[in-house]
Amino acid sequence: MQCVKVLGGVVGAAALLGLGIILGHFAIPKGTDSPAPSVSVPQDLDLELLETVMGQLDANRIRENLRELSKEPHLATTPRDEALVQLLLQRWQDPESGLDSARTSEYEVLLSFPSQEQPNHVDVVGPTGDIIHSCRRSEENLTGEQGGPDVVPPYAAYAPPGSPQGLLVYANQGTEEDFMWLSNQGIQLQDTIVLTRYGGIGRGAKAVNAAQHRVAGLLVYTDPGDINDGKSLPNETFPHSWGLPPSGVERGSYFEYFGDPLTPYLPANPSSFRLDPANVSGFPPIPTQPIGFEDAKILLCNLQGILAPAAWQGGLGCDYRLGPGFQPDGIFPAGSQVNMSIYNRLELRNSSNVLGIIRGAVEPDRYVLYGNHRDSWVHGAVDPSSGTAVLLELSRVLGTLLKKGTWRPRRSVVFASWGAEEFGLIGSTEFTEEFFSKLQERTVAYINVDISVFANVTLRAQGTPPVQSVIFSATKQIPAPGTSSLSIYDNWIRYTNRSSPVYGLVPSLGTLGAGSDYAPFVHFLGISSMDLAYNYDRSKTSARIYPTYHTAFDTFDYVDKFVDPGFSSHQAVARTAGSVLLRLSDSLFLPLNVSDYSETLRSFLQAAQQHLGALLKQHSISLGPLVTAVEKFEGAATVLGQHISTMQKGTPDPLQVRMLNDQLMLLERTFLNSRAFPEERYYSHSSFL
Amino acid sequence: MQCVKVLGGVVGAAALLGLGIILGHFAIPKGTDSPAPSVSVPQDLDLELLETVMGQLDANRIRENLRELSKEPHLATTPRDEALVQLLLQRWQDPESGLDSARTSEYEVLLSFPSQEQPNHVDVVGPTGDIIHSCRRSEENLTGEQGGPDVVPPYAAYAPPGSPQGLLVYANQGTEEDFMWLSNQGIQLQDTIVLTRYGGIGRGAKAVNAAQHRVAGLLVYTDPGDINDGKSLPNETFPHSWGLPPSGVERGSYFEYFGDPLTPYLPANPSSFRLDPANVSGFPPIPTQPIGFEDAKILLCNLQGILAPAAWQGGLGCDYRLGPGFQPDGIFPAGSQVNMSIYNRLELRNSSNVLGIIRGAVEPDRYVLYGNHRDSWVHGAVDPSSGTAVLLELSRVLGTLLKKGTWRPRRSVVFASWGAEEFGLIGSTEFTEEFFSKLQERTVAYINVDISVFANVTLRAQGTPPVQSVIFSATKQIPAPGTSSLSIYDNWIRYTNRSSPVYGLVPSLGTLGAGSDYAPFVHFLGISSMDLAYNYDRSKTSARIYPTYHTAFDTFDYVDKFVDPGFSSHQAVARTAGSVLLRLSDSLFLPLNVSDYSETLRSFLQAAQQHLGALLKQHSISLGPLVTAVEKFEGAATVLGQHISTMQKGTPDPLQVRMLNDQLMLLERTFLNSRAFPEERYYSHSSFL
Known part of the structure; x- marks a missing residue:
């Protein structure tokens, strides 16, 4: 026994404040307290159902969603923003095409207005x-x-x-x-x-x-x-x-x-x-x-x-x-x-998130999150309503199957419409702050579809390495709009590609920065995340972004005439996001490929050797331990991959699969170090600062 | 989309350092990669086996362990400390009474010597x-x-x-x-x-x-x-x-x-x-x-x-x-x-931990940790060898059953002998730093038995609220030494008790401070932890601690003659710790009672109201939200308890039980807030600073 100093039992004001928040997490009724899930059958992804969903995602409905969503300006917390909250609630509570439940949550946040x-x-x-x-x-x-x-x-x-x-x-x-x-x-x-x-x-x-x-x-x-x-x-x-x-x-x-x-x-x-x-x-x-x-x-x-x-x-x-x-x-x-x-003046305003939930049949305590913000600067037809129009169509198709009793996902699915993103990802960040522990423990992945269509040429995907494989799987099965026979994948690889030491030529995934609501999920919570959209051909234009971004000209007609006439690119994004979501929510084995981190880490290591090598040598700092760490990671990831392959060939026991899936789900979390960058608020992911 | 700022892809030196550590976690071969566990049978605690273990824990063997362990001074990192490392390794690798595997891990740490x-x-x-x-x-x-x-x-x-x-x-x-x-x-x-x-x-x-x-x-x-x-x-x-x-x-x-x-x-x-x-x-x-x-x-x-x-x-x-x-x-x-x-001078020294592992049969990725430090100031018969003597006897009995094929726990059991505790919990803290993510994700509880016997009168237990119930269950089944018919529980309640609003008169658990190796587990990792020992009657002596604490008089003869002649109190602690360990490692439903946090939180709230009420009122700070939070916690804990009861009555599905156990295991973690007390190194548990 080292000493008899006892700090216990002291209740400071800081602890009290912390407590309030933390208890809140726990106090939220648990999924497992809802109607008992069915026994642990090895329910797996149903490819026929996946095809049904792909077929039902309707371009014209997305167009009509967009018309409604962008009909009026809906700046965060304005009456029209609140009207859209009601619209989302109504859709997600619809008896024929709604979800299991839907609710709003309000935060009192500091905004700025002229x-x-x-x-x-x-x-x-x-x-x-x-x-x-x-x-x-x-x-x-x-x-x-x-x-x-x-x-x-x-x-x-x-x-x-x-x-x-x-x-x-x-x-x-x-x-x-x-x-x-x-x-x-x-x-x-x-x-x-x-x-x-x-x-x-x-x-x-x-x-x-x-x-x-x-x-x-x-x-x-x-x-x-x-x-x-x-x-x-x-x-x-x-x-x-x-x-x-x-x-x-x-x-x-x-x-x-x-x-x-x-x-x-x-x-x-x-x-x-x-x-x-x-x-x-x-x-x-x-x-x-x-x-x-x-x-x-x-x-x-x-x-x-x-x-x-x-x-x-x-x-x-x-x-x-x-x-x-x-x-x-x-x-x-x-x-x-x-x-x-x-x-300009600062104002405290109430901003709402809307959450729509489908309870998982087998593992209700595992969440696949899918979100987009709702607020715009003016009409926001592209930003963000093109994403919300897709969100509503996807939730309609899934909700309809759910209400009919045709389908219930293996894991829970949470749809989110975030408030006040334009002011700084506020709704999503407050959500991650409120449910920090629960989301960290339970979230399989976060799918963000903000602007769904910048232009109608090719897919653009950003994400952390483990989501690459599920995006590839999904896009190989979906036809690209405007082409006769190419898949989204085959079309994509023509515009954005890289040479992978493992796979050869593959489409190139971008890195997630802080451009949309995925930021708190990936940087603060360490959740595998992605952002999906259709984009233009970067070789044909030097435009920083679509031209009417954040102006009063980002309207329905702008989209309908110039961005995506016919809405087939919106449909393509809906299908891609829908397929990714279903694969994540329904697959017995989580389709997160840990091995794909090896390639990224190896490339970071090479970049460090190249850019910092001389400087580190000057200071007698060796990259040796990092080399060893990357090698160990590669070895462990390979072993894990082989273990999954072996299990997939047999008749896997659901509990064993759960253990394995926990490893896959939590891998991204191991990169979190909340003490790594104290001066960089929320940035805790040591691989993606 | 809020902005196009992209921070991604930047590889800083801090990130690189972080990476090395984090990858290390992942690279450790996983339990699930070892021989495949058997299918998810609802393997539960075997009361007969528990009785066997209780019967086999031998006072005389503990006495002989203590004689060997305290034969010579074994200050951290000295040759005798290293010899004891080998002794522990040998015991845990014994073909007839050893564990599945045992290994040492060394850290290069800064100690101080005259x-x-x-x-x-x-x-x-x-x-x-x-x-x-x-x-x-x-x-x-x-x-x-x-x-x-x-x-x-x-x-x-x-x-x-x-x-x-x-x-x-x-x-x-x-x-x-x-x-x-x-x-x-x-x-x-x-x-x-x-x-x-x-x-x-x-x-x-x-x-x-x-x-x-x-x-x-x-x-x-x-x-x-x-x-x-x-x-x-x-x-x-x-x-x-x-x-x-x-x-x-x-x-x-x-x-x-x-x-x-x-x-x-x-x-x-x-x-x-x-x-x-x-x-x-x-x-x-x-x-x-x-x-x-x-x-x-x-x-x-x-x-x-x-x-x-x-x-x-x-x-x-x-x-x-x-x-x-x-x-x-x-x-x-x-x-x-x-x-x-x-x-005095500072010296960098290599200090070893010894880890002994029993792989879980059903849930190898859930860990019950049991540890004590090995290093002493001089002979350290009481501190810490009385604990190590118990540790060795418990691991011998369990190892023998394991090697015979009679028993394998549902979850993995990890025995640890920590180095350099006397200098500041160094071995255990370095362990928690090295395996931070994995331990947080997977550890059910940490059992610490440092000094096992201060004196031979009554049990003394310290712990976080969820472990109270399992200690009570265990101690009600074990006879108290030196009494004819009382259980350890019945004897304990005579010396240390409190009036619980829920249970009436119960033995009183102490709070965990920073007195032994449980500190990094509870404060840094948020793992439900406990410390168990036999103690003296505080009404009979005002001694701060046993008198020869940290002196050259803390020897085998001191224990044998004055602390616990006959070693029946050592045996009682071995039985208590062994029973708690088996209940945690083998019970289908984790015996962690979340509801027992309600009482503690309520008492903290009352203390805050009493001691800070006037001050808070002066500054117009309301405790209302905290009251609400505690009420919500109480409600949720009750619902969860009812849910467990219901499930226990049926034929529970192993996957459903796992989901529920995850809630029980992770409850303590939700109190962690690594940003709450940045000036208090490692202290992140918002209820027990």
């Missing part, structure tokens, strides 16, 4: 103080859907209010290097207004970088060279094509973290401890406003100063100069400055 | 610099076992070297309050040597508190009033009774945390990142040395200054005064000071 009384504005002010040019306060009403009180004017969410004024400087993408370069050119940045273009780094990072150089205010625009392949004229853009109109402005959150800003690591319940908004880190430090390229052109093409480097030039049809200030022989009088008047 | 060349010494130095009194450098050789090179002289492990000299001050137990009180009395503490007595707070805390008052050196002794019920004469103490002889000195670790000091959160493998020893926190900041009460009496009874408060007086037979310095009319000349010369 003032309705005092609109944000950006103006050029002459030396005598008169306004010479005013930037648009809203997008041009080209289709009748860009007007009205529900269209939120363009703004930078979480940017602070303020009225900075100063000479204009152009800073390219606003990266650290961009600002350093300007500084090294002797360009005075302090007290200026800086104009940057979207791309290169996250939104919030531009403001953080600018503030470090004492910039007073930040403008951000979308360059037609980055989104429209250079096209910028009204007749070359929407509603005449899928291009971004000159007045289009990308809204977005400028918050640097995700989750409710006031309750990091805690669900934003009424009783949770909240930070003082004044002490929140991660908000942009200076007033910031996005503008359209129509206005950016007027500002940027009149700048004085030296010519910007070639890589900083764009598609506005003029030479981009750096400033500071406007050229004396241009349209603005000498000494004209830019004034920004920003009136 | 210098052999320059012994630590404490002296009274007269005003002219001459030494007037020297404290003993070793204990008196009363039985022939207190001499020899393997008896480590008394020292304060991890106390820094140094030779402070100053006037002596008496500071009671060295608590913050004690030092504040002295300070308020106007007693100069700076540059003094302070004498404190053991008790009240942990060892290291005394040094930390002293250093905050700029004390130069710290002495610590055991007061006969705190250990011997006041007896202090040679003929009243060992070898004439179980009392501590005047020259006895309690050694111990003064490190404030646990685990290897250089590798917090990481296993101390050769490749792990190590802190610079100069930057380690938690070491005592000033030279420190423990002394016997024989020497403490000479120092303390000659102090000048005002009389210490009544609560500070002790059993040395004189008035305790505060100092500073000695009284002029005493045995020391005016102005005499105390000099401490400390030569």
Whole structure:
């Protein structure tokens, strides 16, 4: 016995708070307390049923879903967002096509909105103080859907209010290097207004970088060279094509973290401890406003100063100069400055998630999660309603089979419609915070389908290594839209591929960053996750993303005419996601291939050897133990794979299969280390920071 | 989609380090890869077999184990400690009574030892610099076992070297309050040597508190009033009774945390990142040395200054005064000071754990862990060999049944002999760090039997709430030693009891602090844990602990004559621990009672209301959500209990039972919050900080 120090029994305030949350997890009624599941028959994936589901997923119903979902703007927590909550509830509670149960859960979260009384504005002010040019306060009403009180004017969410004024400087993408370069050119940045273009780094990072150089205010625009392949004229853009109109402005959150800003690591319940908004880190430090390229052109093409480097030039049809200030022989009088008047404010709002549950027949305590966010910036036909339209169609088909008694999955399936994603993945993050332990213990995988169709050319899949094989299996069985005989897989491999040391040429899976609601699942919980969508041919366009992203032009007609006429790509994504879901929920052996981590780890190791080898050698740090670890992993994964093969050939005992599946399910969790990156909120996955 | 920021694919050095560890977990061959377990029969606890085991646990064999184990001093990492590693391996690999497999695992850890060349010494130095009194450098050789090179002289492990000299001050137990009180009395503490007595707070805390008052050196002794019920004469103490002889000195670790000091959160493998020893926190900041009460009496009874408060007086037979310095009319000349010369040094040493494994027949991936440390300060007959003697006897009986083919547990059983516990639970902590994920996912419970017998009067059990019921069930079936007809339970309830709102009068379980190797299991991993021992009647003695604790008098003869003549209490603990182990490893339904957490949480809530109610009200903080959480927990636990009862009445399906058992096993884990107390290393259990 080492000592007699006894710390036990002390109940601190922190423990009490923790307790409240933790008990909440446990107190949720358990799946096993519901009607007793049937005995442990070796229920396995039914390929005929899978075919039935594939056949019933209907393109036209997806189109009608999208029409309804994107009929009106549904910014998070607005009445229309709440109306869609009801729509989802109603669909999932439908007696003929609904799920076992559906419910909402509300969180009180901190959002940011522009003032309705005092609109944000950006103006050029002459030396005598008169306004010479005013930037648009809203997008041009080209289709009748860009007007009205529900269209939120363009703004930078979480940017602070303020009225900075100063000479204009152009800073390219606003990266650290961009600002350093300007500084090294002797360009005075302090007290200026800086104009940057979207791309290169996250939104919030531009403001953080600018503030470090004492910039007073930040403008951000979308360059037609980055989104429209250079096209910028009204007749070359929407509603005449899928291009971004000159007045289009990308809204977005400028918050640097995700989750409710006031309750990091805690669900934003009424009783949770909240930070003082004044002490929140991660908000942009200076007033910031996005503008359209129509206005950016007027500002940027009149700048004085030296010519910007070639890589900083764009598609506005003029030479981009750096400033500071406007050229004396241009349209603005000498000494004209830019004034920004920003009136954003923070508001506590109630945001809802909607959860729809199908109880598993055999293993109700194993969950396959499928989610998308519901909230949009304006109509959000592509983002996120193209995903929600697919979600509703898939849940309808499965719900109908369920209600008919034709089918019940082996494991439980949870459909989720997340709230307030656009402000920083808030609904999904609060959900992972509230049910942290239970989700970690029980979740097989998370499937995210946010934007389901960026364009109608090829599948795009992102995910952690164990999900690669199930995506491959699913896509090999589904015909690709717009081709006569190719599968989605065969079509996909033509556009995005890599040479695998194990498999040869295969489609290439992307890495999951923090672009949608999968982020808290993979980074915070260590759950194998994926994001599925149809996309464009990257060799044919340099567009950063689909052009009307986060603008008032992302409407039903935009999708119907330019993104996916006929909705066959939506159907293809529904089938892919549906097949992946059924394989995960119904297969006796979980279709997660642990061996596919070996290849990824090996490639990380090689990257480390290549990029850090010399540096590590300098400091006498050996990669030997890491090499050994990767080798051990490869060996163990191979042995496990052989063990699964052997068992699959016999008549496996359900309890033995469960033990094996637990290993497959929990593999991703072993990469979690909550103490690894304390400064990177939520990031605990040691392989994918 | 919220943004296009992609962090993925970045491989940082931290991630690489993390990876090495994590892969290690996975790479360990899985239980399920061993000979395939039999099909999922509803194998349950066999009461006849339980009786057989109870009958075969032999008091005399435990006595012989103890004789062998405590024959020589076996301080961590010394040759005799390594010899015992081989002894354990040999026993667990015995063809007739061994386990399925046994292996050692080594960690390279930072320990602290006194210098052999320059012994630590404490002296009274007269005003002219001459030494007037020297404290003993070793204990008196009363039985022939207190001499020899393997008896480590008394020292304060991890106390820094140094030779402070100053006037002596008496500071009671060295608590913050004690030092504040002295300070308020106007007693100069700076540059003094302070004498404190053991008790009240942990060892290291005394040094930390002293250093905050700029004390130069710290002495610590055991007061006969705190250990011997006041007896202090040679003929009243060992070898004439179980009392501590005047020259006895309690050694111990003064490190404030646990685990290897250089590798917090990481296993101390050769490749792990190590802190610079100069930057380690938690070491005592000033030279420190423990002394016997024989020497403490000479120092303390000659102090000048005002009389210490009544609560500070002790059993040395004189008035305790505060100092500073000695009284002029005493045995020391005016102005005499105390000099401490400390030569402790830090050393990296290889410390071994020994693991012995019985593979589970049905659920090999569920573990019941049973452990004790192996290392002692000197002979360590009580601490820890009384526990190891029991461990060896239990593993012999189970191993014999296993080798005969009579029995194989439903779940896997892992026996562990931890190294370097006395320096701060190092072997067990490194084990939990190395196998963090796997242990969290798979461990049903941890049973710790460190000191198995403090004295032979009554059971003492500490544990988290879910283990109460299994300890009760076991102890109701085992006769208490030294009584004619009482069970261990019936005897226990006479000495330690409480009134339970649910059960009425029941024996009272203690709380697990950080006193032995259960600490990393419960606090770091959130595993339901317990510590079992036989103890004395607390109403009959005020002894802090058994008197020869951590001295060279803790020998086989001490146990054989004074602690447990006949070894029937050792046998009783072996039976209790064995019965608990078998119930946990073999019962179809895990005997962990989740409902027993309700009572504990309710009592914590009441304590919070009582002690913090007014304060919280002042700050408008409501306990309402916590009340709701506790109520929800109570409700859910009741429902779960009913569900178990119902299932037990039917013919339960093994897979369904597994799902339910997972809930029981993982309940304790839901209290973990690794971000709750970042400043309290390893403490993540929000109910038991």
